[in-house]
Amino acid sequence: MHMADALLSPAVGGIMWAVSAGTIALGSAQLRREHDDRQAPLMGVLGAFLFAAQMINFSIPGTGSSGHLGGGLLLAVLLGPSASFLTIASVLVVQALFFADGGLLALGCNIFNLGVIPSFLVYPFLYRALSKGEMSKGDRHLAEPVPGGAPGKLRENAAVMISALVAMQLGSLAVVLETGLSGISSLPLERFLLLMQPIHLAIGAVEGAVTVAILSFVRKARPELLRRAPDNAGRSRFAVLLAFLVIALVTGGFLSQLASKNPDGLEWSFAKAGGKVAAPGAGEGVHGLLAHLQEKSAWFPDYAVKRAAPRPLPSGAGDLPDAASAVPGVVGTILTLALVCVAGALLKRGKERVETPDA
Amino acid sequence: MASISAALLDLKRLDQLASGTTFLHRLDARAKVLATLVFIVCVVSFDRYQISPLIPFLIFPAFLIAVGELPTRYLLGKVALVAPFAIAVGICNPYFDRQVLLQLGALQVTGGWLSFASIVLRTGLTVGAVFALTALTGFPAICRALQRLGMPRPFALQLMFLYRYLFVLAEEGRRAAKARELRCLGRKGSGLKSYASLLGHLLLRTWQRAERMHMAMLARGFSGTFPEQVKARLRFADVVFLSIWVSLCIVLRLTNVTHSVGSFFTGLLP
Numbered sequence: 001m002h003m004a005d006a007l008l009s010p011a012v013g014g015i016m017w018a019v020s021a022g023t024i025a026l027g028s029a030q031l032r033r034e035h036d037d038r039q040a041p042l043m044g045v046l047g048a049f050l051f052a053a054q055m056i057n058f059s060i061p062g063t064g065s066s067g068h069l070g071g072g073l074l075l076a077v078l079l080g081p082s083a084s085f086l087t088i089a090s091v092l093v094v095q096a097l098f099f100a101d102g103g104l105l106a107l108g109c110n111i112f113n114l115g116v117i118p119s120f121l122v123y124p125f126l127y128r129a130l131s132k133g134e135m136s137k138g139d140r141h142l143a144e145p146v147p148g149g150a151p152g153k154l155r156e157n158a159a160v161m162i163s164a165l166v167a168m169q170l171g172s173l174a175v176v177l178e179t180g181l182s183g184i185s186s187l188p189l190e191r192f193l194l195l196m197q198p199i200h201l202a203i204g205a206v207e208g209a210v211t212v213a214i215l216s217f218v219r220k221a222r223p224e225l226l227r228r229a230p231d232n233a234g235r236s237r238f239a240v241l242l243a244f245l246v247i248a249l250v251t252g253g254f255l256s257q258l259a260s261k262n263p264d265g266l267e268w269s270f271a272k273a274g275g276k277v278a279a280p281g282a283g284e285g286v287h288g289l290l291a292h293l294q295e296k297s298a299w300f301p302d303y304a305v306k307r308a309a310p311r312p313l314p315s316g317a318g319d320l321p322d323a324a325s326a327v328p329g330v331v332g333t334i335l336t337l338a339l340v341c342v343a344g345a346l347l348k349r350g351k352e353r354v355e356t357p358d359a
Numbered sequence: 360m361a362s363i364s365a366a367l368l369d370l371k372r373l374d375q376l377a378s379g380t381t382f383l384h385r386l387d388a389r390a391k392v393l394a395t396l397v398f399i400v401c402v403v404s405f406d407r408y409q410i411s412p413l414i415p416f417l418i419f420p421a422f423l424i425a426v427g428e429l430p431t432r433y434l435l436g437k438v439a440l441v442a443p444f445a446i447a448v449g450i451c452n453p454y455f456d457r458q459v460l461l462q463l464g465a466l467q468v469t470g471g472w473l474s475f476a477s478i479v480l481r482t483g484l485t486v487g488a489v490f491a492l493t494a495l496t497g498f499p500a501i502c503r504a505l506q507r508l509g510m511p512r513p514f515a516l517q518l519m520f521l522y523r524y525l526f527v528l529a530e531e532g533r534r535a536a537k538a539r540e541l542r543c544l545g546r547k548g549s550g551l552k553s554y555a556s557l558l559g560h561l562l563l564r565t566w567q568r569a570e571r572m573h574m575a576m577l578a579r580g581f582s583g584t585f586p587e588q589v590k591a592r593l594r595f596a597d598v599v600f601l602s603i604w605v606s607l608c609i610v611l612r613l614t615n616v617t618h619s620v621g622s623f624f625t626g627l628l629p
């Protein structure tokens with residue numbers, strides 16, 4: 001589910017960077033306030049655990065395929081929202097730098113899809129609500145509701161399962177929206193949704209089953225671990241909602257101001273083409289909204305069409321080489337490629353000669 | 360489970376490359392991180408049908424690999440292996456976007472193929488640049504650079520801890536997985552039940568390790584932060600490196616060098 005740089009536009013990538021960086025700042029501030037310095041090594045080692053765990057597969061009965069742990073929900077249950085979010089985000093940074101599972105620009109998207117959604121949306125709002133319920137008599141003396149032990153086992157397992165499914169669906173939905181808003185892929189949104197959501201339903205079920213199994217193992221072996229999750233959802237929930245509100249206002253207000261001065265190429269070419277041509281995908285409901293959002297979020301006025309389009313072209317098609325300029329384009333591509341390769345080889349050889357002067 | 364050993368080996372190799380001694384290795388990590396970010400933003404800001412203006416950008420990863428003495432074939436192999444997601448999504452473009460946008464003699468190229476080629480090229484460029492950055496700088500240095508660029512300290516601490524224990528725990532996970540594999544005769548026994556207890560044990564061991572570590576750190580006077588290293592100052596070379604690449608990226612972004620080169624040659628030849 002890792003997004004790739006190649007599918008992102010700078011506007012979407014930049015906004016998601018801002019959102020994720022803001023959440024990292026909030027999460028860090030929250031942790032600093034808690035002042036539990038046992039937390040630091042624990043989180044670090046659990047991040048490494050998550051990393052190791054994701055490399056181990058298990059076979060899924062009956063299908064011949066195999067699955068592995070995602071871990072967002074498991075960490076949220078064990079550590080609470082802020083700590084689990086920072087842990088997942090750090091794992092994503094390592095994956096981006098060493099395995100290019102999602103590049104540097106896509107890091108913001110990935111941290112949001114795989115970190116913010118399970119830790120700050122699904123865990124506090126869904127999982128806690130589902131797993132609250134009747135406290136057993138033995139647990140009443142505890143001051144705070146116990147995330148792992150209090151509700152019945154069945155109820156707890158159902159809560160984990162549902163949360164895993166929802167987290168995975170929301171995550172893949174976010175991937176679809178981010179890809180769609182970037183407009184690099186031509187996959188129509190509804191088809192992309194039809195591809196992504198069912199697959200991630202299955203992946204979510206696997207994730208849920210694994211999380212349930214590991215949690216019940218931990219509950220049997222060391223139940224006290226499940227009681228340590230700090231109940232800090234109240235404050236951080238408010239902070240996160242506030243952050244989302246601010247981001248929404250920024251995107252809605254500031255960016256639309258910016259965008260309205262530089263109408264993007266799509267708009268422009270439609271205006272030139274005579275107004276009311278239905279845009280591909282611009283219509284009612286979600287599509288209209290997305291098209292609208294896309295117009296608003298276009299930071300880079302790169303899509304300016306240089307000549308009036310005779311028919312509605314996809315955005316940016318105005319910059320295309322027409323038949324006359326295609327030849328220099330192709331020739332130039334081959335030559336530039338050759339030049340770069342030669343330059344690289346020369347630089348390398350030059351280095352080697354300096355290294356071994358007598359060779 | 361050969362993939363775990365392979366992944367671990369890969370991690371170590373990329374990590375070891377950072378101990379090189381070239382001019383690029385010695386640069387301040389902040390300069391390299393910022394230059395790479397500017398490069399990536401410039402590359403992805405192109406329109407989806409554009410291919411030729413992306414080609415000159417190859418010079419950045421090529422420069423890093425050549426001057427930094429990185430193993431070209433190894434990095435190219437890594438780039439070729441990753442980002443299946445981008446390719447998988449991109450391969451749908453030729454199917455949905457069939458408008459002919461380029462005519463080369465008898466060959467009609469549709470918009471879908473153009474944008475697919477563009478996605479593949481972007482993937483190569485961005486992934487190549489990130490690998491080169493990691494191989495030239497090393498993870499701890501990138502973390503410190505990010506921290507000095509404003510990343511909150513608890514997150515930096517988290518990244519350092521993660522990195523320190525990554526190798527240890529990946530090794531432990533590898534051994535556990537190997538043991539299970541040897542006992543379970545092919546597929547039988549590698550189901551969810553043994554998997555859950557395997558991961559559960561790994562988790563418990565991880566947790567105990569964290570507690571021991573915390574004791575040991577307290578015993579050595581840990582106060583919640585890693586001691587600050589001697590702050591490296593931006594030197595002249597760093598500023599020169601950063602400004603050259605940033606301005607080159609911007610120039611390449613604003614002018615289509617490929618097209619000019621092509622016009623120059625097709626104009627010369629009758």
